Amino acid sequence: MDIIHQILSHNAGREPERLQRKYDRMRESAFVFLRATCHLFWRRLPAGLALFEAGPDGAPAVWSCGDLHFENVGSYEGDNLQTYFDINDFDESALAPASWDLLRLLASLRVGADTLEIDAEAARALCRTTLQAYVQALRRGKAFWIERDVADGVxxxxxxxxxxxDAEAFLDKRSSGRGASRRLKVDGKRALKASEAEQQQVRAFMADFAATQPDPDFFRVLDVERRVAGTGSLGLARWVVLVQGEGGDSGQRLLDLKQAVPSSLEALLPAHGMAQPAWPDAATRIVTLQQRLQAVPMAWLHAVSLGDSPCVLRELQPTEDRVSLDRATTSGEELRDFAATLGRLLAWAQLRSGGQGGSANADALIAFGARQDWHASMLDTAETMALQVEQDWAVYAAAHDAGRFRVFEG
Structure with missing residues (x-):
């Protein structure tokens, strides 16, 4: 496989400035490369392994994150105003064999050994911990959740x-001024300057959106800039929108408006016996599956259209964050507990969304969890995939250093 061609083709048409940041970040480590190349990862899936096919000899069909790794989990505020910890990225979500998300999660632990500051054998031990927690949670057959009162460790x-x-401190970190005079900070890290045409387009969209809401004044736009966030999605159209909110000195709110594109899994899954539903658009798929898979839906999440482009509109929350796995403050036991949490979150999401729109029911998932004939194959394949990612990253790094991925000068 020509991975250079695959990467360039997948990212064709994206905005050069933010795409350049993606390419530069991908050069940093094999783990960042893994995060940014979900499309490449699934093309590398070994052929002929029943575990990764649909059917009685394979894995049950489930609603999947599609891009699960140990940094795609985190905290958020649910629509009941409580804070939860769960899987939090659904851009690549699809109907897939239950084994797929688990494979990518385990491979991420192995590839991310340097990021986690552990050796390869310790990473393999974390993979075994995650696998065991996953199958134990499946066998219980009940989807639990993590909120503050039941959480432990990191x-x-x-x-x-x-x-x-503090919500005001969160707002002040990303904007300056007070009240209606507040404006976004264009710091080159979280935000880049939006063109006048972009400003007008987003403001017109928000005016139309506000007219459909109970309190239109809440959505009166004060400022719009280009947002810089994530890794795999860098280069897609994305804006941070400052709106009036509740008003006053610090009642303003920050919104994220992000272009939605088809899942990179969709073209590959039919060959594995898994046809996809006919979604109205990519944004509807993302929002529907996020609400289906998370324990409590994220507050204020909408599938919208900006012209002909489907987008996801949501609020940026002070409560959104991920755990710190700094080894200076994280013990080996805490790391193992976190690895087990990852396995449980995945099993609970699969159970929670089971029996809907073509996904397997709880009985099938319990039976899959009770089987032990696939464990060794899963661990071996995760190791193989991790090594392949590291090899692909080495090829990419050489091409990047040779200037093959220079798309923006600035």
Whole structure:
């Protein structure tokens, strides 16, 4: 496979300035490369392994994140105003064999060994911990959830910190001024200047959107800039929108408006016996599956259209964050507990969304969890995929250093 061609083709047509940031970040480490190349990962899936096919000899069909790795989990505020810890990225979501999300999650632990500051054998041990927690949670057959009162370890530390996080400080970090004079900070890190045409397009969209809401004044736009966030999605159209909110000196709100594109899994899954539903558009798929898979839906999440482009519109929350796995403050036991949490979150999401729109029911998932004939194959394939990612990253790094991925000068 020509991975250079695959990467360039997948990212064709994206905005050069933010795409350049993506390409430069991908050069940093094999783990960042893994995060940014979900499309490449699934093309590398070995052929002929029943575990990764649909059917009685394979894995049950489930609603999947599609891009699961150990940094695609985090905290958020649900629509009941409580804070939860769960899977939090659904851009690549699809109907897939239950084994797919688990494989990518385990491979991420192996590829991310340097990021986690552990050796390869310790990473393999984390993979075994995650696998065991996953199958145990499936066998229980009930979807639980993580909120502050039931969390422990590094997740509890995060949720406790969020309790003390100030919404005004969050707003002040990303904007300046007060009241109607507040404006976004264009710092080159979180935000880049939006063109006049972009400003007008987003403001017109927000005016139309506001007219459909109970309190249109809440959505009166004060400022719009280009947002810089994520890794795999860098280069897609994305804006941060400052709106009036509740008004006053610090009642303003920050919104994220992000272009939605088809899942990179969709073209590959039919060959594995998994046809996809006919979604109205990519944004509807993302929002529907996020609401289906998360324990409590994220507050204020909408599938919208900006002209002909489907987008996801949501609020940027002070409570959104991920755990710190800094080894200076994270013990080996805490890391193992976190690995087990990852496995449980995946199993609970699959159980929670089971029996809907073509996904397997709880009985099928319990039976899959009770089988032990696939465990060794899963661990071996995760190791193989991790090594392949590292090899692909080495090829990419050489091409990047040779200037093959220079798309923006600035």
């Amino acid at each position: 997740v509890r530390e995060l949720l406790d910190q969020l309790r003390r996080r």
